[in-house]
Structures are given as structure tokens and as C-alpha cells.
Amino acid sequence: MAETEPTEPTEEIVETQIKDLDPRFVKQLESAERSIDKNPGYTIDICATILAKYPSCVDVRKIMRQAQFKKYGKGNPVAKLSGDVQGMILSMKAPSMIKKGQALEVMAQAEHLLSQCPQNASALKALASAAESLSYWGTAASAYMAIAQFQPKNEKNLLALANAYVKNKQPDEAAQVCEQILRRNPSNGDAQALARSASVIKTMNKGNWEKEGGDFRDKLKSSDETADLEKAASLVSDEETLGRMVDRLREQIKTDPENVNLYREICANLRTLRRYSEALEYVRQARQQPLGKGDTTLEKWEHDFIVADMENKIETLKAKLEENPDDAATKAELEELSKKEHDYKLENARLMVERYPNDFNYRYIYGQLLFEDGKLDDAIMQFQLSQRNPKVRLQSLLGLGRAFILGAKYDLAVDQLETAKKESKIMNDAKKEIIYELATAYEKMGEAEKAFNEFKEIYSADISYKDVSKKINDYYESKRK
Template identity: 45%
Template sequence: MDTTESTYQEIELKDLDPRLRKQVENAQKSISRNASYAIDICTNILQREPGCLDVRKILRTAQKRATAGKTSGFSRLLGSVTSAPFAIKASTQLKKDPKAAMESAEKMLSNDPANASAQRMLGQAAEALGLWETAAFAYEEAKAADPKSLEIKLALGNALIEAGRAQDAVHVAGEVLADLPGNDQAQELVKRASVAESMKRGKWEEEGGFRDKLANEEEAIELEQQARVVNDEETVQKLVSRNLKLLEKEPDNMNLYRDIINGYRNLEDYDKALEYLKMARERPTGRGDTTLERLASDLTVQSMRKRIAGVEEQLAAKPDDASLQQQIESLRKEEHDFRLKNARETVEKYPNDYAARFDLGQLLYEDGQFDEAIQQFQQARRNPKVRTRAILYLGRALNATGKSDMAIEQLKAAKGDVIGMSDLKKEIIYDLAIAYTEHGDEDSSIEELKEIYQDDIGYKDVSDRINAYYEKKKKNQ
């Protein structure tokens, strides 16, 4: 991507030309009665001021208003067809003319505001122009449309760091690590965010302040370089040591505790991380912090998984060692049992935490305790963030207990929740196809699989199932 210096800057609505501000006011007033007019106004303003995020947010509201109730399968198909020329154009513009790519992406979003690919393209173009707040907004919208995409989450985390929102970046990285413990890219994101947050807290980025806070010029230069990409243990250890010294002066500073814990976590020294987490929870400011409680559970699981990985390495060198095989099985059971026990305790303590109920349901499902899992998934549907995946697992659990007709109803509902074709949508459609097969409706099963086949021929065994169906059909003719 062309990284030449951009002539565009982020600009707030209040700093726009007064005449443009008046146009924005008119756009806001017209959204409810004439969203298309609002879209035209905002589009014209953004052509002049692509860095005005306030206007872009108003545009997005207008786009969503204009397309409300038009998200049927046919409408989405029609939208994808009419957007195709803009998609091709935008992808070729990214390197040569990022501003034009942003405009093409917005045209796609006017057809379908939930188009994750268009949002991602908008984010990439904003990056090229150095408009990091705009990039973060685009990736946040893309993540909402495709919540399981690792690529989008990592891009969002990077944009948040560049936009000065390091804590938000840590939260995004935490989401990735919750699904993919040990993911290198997410851990790298946490390291970079930790450095950025430390610099921000110390006001090291203020002119003159950065070097004044360090003992000598060489260390200043070294830390300036490391702050851009922190990817080695020595750098992380230096940051931890610095925060430990600061903690001596501010023993109740929870932010310092979090930085220290994250530092040890990045170093994979989970015992040390848990030690300081215990200390944090004993401080007056940490006793009622429920996020620390959840973090303790996550760190314990990561510690267990590190032990499992260590034994797996030994087993790889000695594949016939029965004692190592038994040790791995024992450690895996210990880790699973801990997670299950912790999930039960969390739900008992916080019965209205429906995300926790979803976690418990998954563990019960893995154990084959389907009836209890169904109960948890049914309640977890109340949380919008896990609703779709809760319905997916509810369908799986119903199908596993021979209730394929009920599973079909749930999976159809989950399918309707997801706009566009994403990894989650493929999961749902595949499971719906399996449920139709279990129900004896092979034709409906194949119709579902065709949707995946036309988007991703390599997904699981979809190609084999489709080919077998047509071979069977050919023989019966």
C-alpha cells in the first residue's frame, strides 16, 4: 500500500467551514424523512473532508435508515450485484488513490451498510491516508457485521493503538485470546498497546516530556524505537520493571497492576501474573473489580495450557511414551474440569450474566450434557453479543439429542441473524444442512450446502457432499 504522507487530517465537526456545518445540520434533520438526501449531503462533504468522522457517522446512520427493512435475501443479492463494480474499483484504487477508494467503499455501503468487506476496504483506505480514527470506526463496523473475523479484529486493534486508544486495543486483543489462546498476533497487539498506554500515562509523548523522564539520551532513543513495535522479551521485561518501580509509589494504582499483569502474561510467566493479580484483588480499589476475577480464571487456564503444551512437546519427541500420553490426558481433564467448575460458579454468582451462561453451555455441550447445555443456551440468547452463537449451539444440542425438527427451527433463526457470508454464517448453514439430513430431508440439506459451495468450495466436506448428491442423482436418472 502506498504510504506517502497524507494531506488529509482528522477534523471535528465544529472545525468545519460554517457553510458545511449548516449542510450537516440539514442532513441530520432529514434522516428520518429523506435518508437519501442526507446521504447525498454527507457524501459531498466527505469528498472535501474525508477526515471528518462525525460526518461519516451521520452518513452511516442515514445509510442504515435508507436500507432498513430491505435486508431480504433477494435485496442483499441485488445489492451485491450493484455493488460489484464499486468493489472492483475500490480494490484497484487502494494503492493509487486511497481517497477515491474510500468513496467507492461508501457507495457499496449505501447499498448494504452491513457489508463487512466494504467496511474493511474503507478502513484500509483510511489507514493509507493516516486517518486512524476513521479506520478504527470502519473496522468496528466491520467487526459488528462479521464478529468472528480474526483479520478484522487485528486490524481494529492496530487502528485503535494508532488512534491513541490503547486500552480499547487491549480489549479487542483479549477477545481474540479468549477464542484463540496463545495467538501470536493478539499477544503482539497487547504488547504494543501496553507500551502505548504507558507512554500516554507518563505523558511521554508531550514535547520535551519524554526525554525529561528518562535518565539519558540513549535510553530515550531506545524506548522511542521499542514503542513502535514491542516484539522481544527484553523490552517487555524493561516495561514491567519500570511499572514495578512506579507501583511502589502508587500501591493502589489498578492501571499499573494491569500493565504489570499484562507484561507477565506476554512473557508467559503466568505464575507471576497471578501473584500480582492476587495482590491487586487484595487492594481496596481491586476488591470489587469483577474484571480481575475473570482475568484470574483466564490466567489460570493459560497456565494450564502452557503445561499441556510442554508435555505435548515431550510427547512429540517420544510418541510411544505411554506415561506422557496419560499425563496429557490428565492435564486436559484438569483444565476442562477447572473451566467447568469456574463457569458454574460464575453463573451461580451472576445469574444474569448471559455471556457466562453461554460459556457454561459450551463446556456442558463438550461433556455431552446436552439437556443442561440447552437450558444455558436458551437463556444466553438474551445477550445480543452471544445471541447468534447461542442459537447455533442450541441447534447443535437439539440435533445431538435427536430433535432435528426443533434444531432446524433454531438454526434457521440463527441464519437469519447473520447478514452476508461470513465464517459464522458458514458454520450455521453447515449445521442446518446436517440437521436436515438427520430429519431425512436430503434435498433441503443440499440446498443449504449449495450456498456455502458457491462461496467457499473448500469448506469442510461440502464439495464431497455436493458431488456425491449429483452422482447419486445421475445414477437414478
């Protein structure tokens, strides 16, 4: 994975664009692109030939990736198994090959494996590492993005992706990835640092500070601003630096109050600083501007900041209660605020479902909150609808399984969880959760052998998961009696 710690500045490498290719290759590429659907193998061969000559052309690599997926089709289990093994071997060899100056060979071998199975995480990581060693940051980003498509919750990979975007001077893309990470883990320091860097790069790009023929320092109003930007751009920005950037944006908003982009930037920085109540004020101001009134992203941000502000206060109260567990006033305040937070989320989800009935992601969120309230039938109805969205299908099936278990409808739970298990291709935390609930359903049905077989699958992959180790040991102990 890419490092997110401060690094020394390196010479900028400009990756090759399609327009810079030899005209003969451009014609071949046009022909290859037209052949993706009917003859993806031909497209792969042409792209491989071009990449041998122009290894830094990320656009050619993207066309090749499309062809690889087209060729792979619905999936070949044998090819995937073989590819996974070879990918692991390559990932072990890659570091030493890169040190020997064989990064391009690593990239070629990785692409060969990806042509057999494009969902090969080890091969994609090797490709990304080799690309990073050559400062081909666009290529590295495309490899990490490919992993993210089938491992969307892999935080380590998302950090590497955000870092590659920052290095490639794609601040908007980097900010989006950081937002995705921070939504799940608001305290992730690496994501916060990368978000700050993305914000600075975006600011510098807007000010055209890197224009040829002039030093960007000449365009700044004070030496303090120079120090702020240089520190943030090198990923060593601290709270004081970011605070000054917020102050600067606040002044800009006063002189240009209808500029929604300024509100976006100050909100992003305030979120990184965890100053959610201030961020909420600015996002509400943004939604009053002509270009902000119909902005659904700002609408979502307002909701997110309200929740984040309440969660922040809840964390503070919990910490206070840990110091003094007998503090009745704090305990009552915590209970009241926790209920207020849940009720707000529930009402907001209900309104979103009412407003956007075909947005099944909102239905999933609403179903989860109804489930937490013990309203099982209502939750089941939402999960049954939300499973139509591929992005939340597995979570919806898991939600159905849990609701049926809680309602003592164990056979129905098994049906949903078996389906979810079959559709989960990788043994990640999400699949472990599904299998665990399936085993629990079998336990409730008195099917000890079937429950054991499910727990055993998790045990074989991750002995430390929940209480699986105890479940397995208890089963064997019962057999000895």
C-alpha cells in the same frame, strides 16, 4: 487490510474536529443530526457536502453512518445484492485509483455505496484503504469498526482495526481489540505486537513524553529505557524489551502499590509474553487493592489467566507426548490436567450464572460446558435462555441443534437450525457450521435429498469445508448406481 509489520515513521496528520469546521457547516450539521430519525436522507446529503470540504472529519462520517443505517432500516435484499456487486468493483479499482492520487474519490464512491447499504464490507474496506493512504487513521478505524459490527470474528479485519487504533494513538481501544483476538487465538503474533505497541503508547501518553517544548528522551532515566520504548513503539519490540518493561512496572508497583492501572499494564504485558502464572499473581494483588476489589474486569482476568496457564501447560504436555507417545506418566498427567481444566471452567461458569442470572453470555458458556459433559437436558435449558442475548443467539441455536441431534430429537434440531440459518445473513464459517449441522440432522432422519441440498449450499461457497466435498461426490455416485 492495514499492515501490521514495522513501517517507517510518517508525518502525523491531524484529522479535522467538528469545532474546526466552518461555523455555517456546524449549524447545518446540528440541523442534520436532529433530522436523523425523521429524514435520514437529508442528514446524509448534509454530511456528504461537509465531507467534500473536510474529508478527514471522522465525527461527521460517524453521523453519516448513523443516518445510513437509519435509512437502510431492516434491510433491502435487492439494494444489498446490488451494493455488494458495486462494492467488489470499487474494491478492485481502489488500489490503482489511490496510486493515481484519487483516494478522496474512492472515499466519496464508497460512501455513496454505503448510503444504499451500510453493511457493504467491500465498500468499507475501500474507504479504509483510501483513508490509510492519507493517514486518516481515525476514519480508517471507524470503517474497520463498522465491518466488525457485522463480521465480529473476522480476524484480518480486527487486526486492521487494532493497527488503525495504534496509528491513531488510541491505545485503550487497540488493546481491547487485541485482547479480543488473543482470546480466540493466543498465538497470533501480529496481535501480540500490536498489543505491545498499544501498551507503549499508553505509557508514553501517561508520562507526557511528547509534550511540546521538550524531547521525551530527556524524561527517561536511562538510554536503555529510550531504546525499549522506541523499539516497541515502532512495532519491533521483542521479548527481551517487553521483559524489561515488565521489570520497570514491577518496580513502580512497589512504590505505588494501590495504583490498579499499573497492575493492568503489567498483566497485559505478561499475557503477551505468555507468562500467565505471573500475570495471575499480579491480578490477584490488584483485586486486593481498594479500587480493585469490585472490579469485574479484574475478576474476569483472574479466571482467564487461570485457564490460560492450564492451557499453556496442556500444550507443553501434548508436545512432550508427541515426542514420546509411549510416555505413560506424561499421558496420565495430561489427562488429569485436562479434566482439571474442564472442571474448573464448569464450576466457574456455574458460579457466574448463579451470581449473574441475567447475563445470558455466561449461560451460553455454561451450556457449552454441560453439552461437552453430555448433560443434554441441562445444556438445552441454558441454551434456551442464552438465545435471548443477540450476541450469542446464533451460537445458542446451534448449541440447541447439536444437543437435539445427540439426543436423537432430529425434528427439534431441524427447527432450531433452520431458524439459525435464516437469521445468518452472511455465508461465513459460523453459517457453514449451522448448515452442516442442519444437513447432518436431515441425514439422521433419512432425508437424503434435503441433506444434499444443505451440503450443496456449503459446497457452492467453500468446497474445502470439512468433508462436504466427499458428501457431494458420494451423493452423485449413489445416483449413478
